[in-house]
Amino acid sequence: AQSVTQPDIHITVSEGASLELRCNYSYGATPYLFWYVQSPGQGLQLLLKYFSGDTLVQGIKGFEAEFKRSQSSFNLRKPSVHWSDAAEYFCAVGAQAGTALIFGKGTTLSVSS
Amino acid sequence: KAGVTQTPRYLIKTRGQQVTLSCSPISGHRSVSWYQQTPGQGLQFLFEYFSETQRNKGNFPGRFSGRQFSNSRSEMNVSTLELGDSALYLCASSTGQTTNYGYTFGSGTRLTVV
Numbered sequence: 472a473q474s475v476t477q478p479d480i481h482i483t484v485s486e487g488a489s490l491e492l493r494c495n496y497s498y499g500a501t502p503y504l505f506w507y508v509q510s511p512g513q514g515l516q517l518l519l520k521y522f523s524g525d526t527l528v529q530g531i532k533g534f535e536a537e538f539k540r541s542q543s544s545f546n547l548r549k550p551s552v553h554w555s556d557a558a559e560y561f562c563a564v565g566a567q568a569g570t571a572l573i574f575g576k577g578t579t580l581s582v583s584s
Numbered sequence: 585k586a587g588v589t590q591t592p593r594y595l596i597k598t599r600g601q602q603v604t605l606s607c608s609p610i611s612g613h614r615s616v617s618w619y620q621q622t623p624g625q626g627l628q629f630l631f632e633y634f635s636e637t638q639r640n641k642g643n644f645p646g647r648f649s650g651r652q653f654s655n656s657r658s659e660m661n662v663s664t665l666e667l668g669d670s671a672l673y674l675c676a677s678s679t680g681q682t683t684n685y686g687y688t689f690g691s692g693t694r695l696t697v698v
Contacts, residue, residue, distance in 0.1 A: 514689035514690050515674070517686050570640060571617060571640045571642070574619075574626060
């Protein structure tokens with residue numbers, strides 16, 4: 472069965488600094504990978520997804536993620552963080568079509584001025 | 585295009601009662617999935633309905649049940665509520681090819697059991 476680990480529970484980044492959120496997955500075949508963001512009291516919004524092709528994926532709000540098969544990782548990056556990026560970020564993995572997405576425990580991002 | 589609508593947004597119930605939550609997916613989406621979100625356990629998959637049939641089920645007790653109607657709207661029911669059922673319940677809809685397109689989530693129903 473697939474699983475997802477987000478090693479960092481909480482990260483604080485200065486506004487304007489770069490950001491990298493880590494995600495490691497466990498799955499035997501090529502997984503379907505997603506990053507979602509959740510603002511307080513809200514549902515989750517899809518930032519980007521990967522299932523084949525170019526290993527560097529561009530998403531909304533200036534985010535990108537890189538799939539590295541050799542490291543079983545799908546880290547999320549942003550070159551310059553804005554205060555509005557403060558939220559909780561979830562990495563998710565899916566197996567073959569028709570199965571549920573499994574989510575990591577999330578990383579809370581705080582942005583300091 | 586309207587998003588995923590969950591009602592009600594907030595609920596307070598007493599232990600032992602039952603509760604029904606509702607979810608209206610995006611028009612044209614035939615799959616509805618339900619997740620329970622708590623600070624300790626994170627997002628845990630409850631079940632998925634596709635074309636009125638339960639397609640996947642998570643590891644929750646039988647007190648948690650759901651159904652889907654012919655218009656793709658879905659309800660989940662929790663019977664004999666326990667304090668530990670307090671959580672944010674999220675509904676997510678997709679075309680049915682979840683692994684290709686991911687989910688679109690609703691804003692959730694915050695259930696508090698007292």
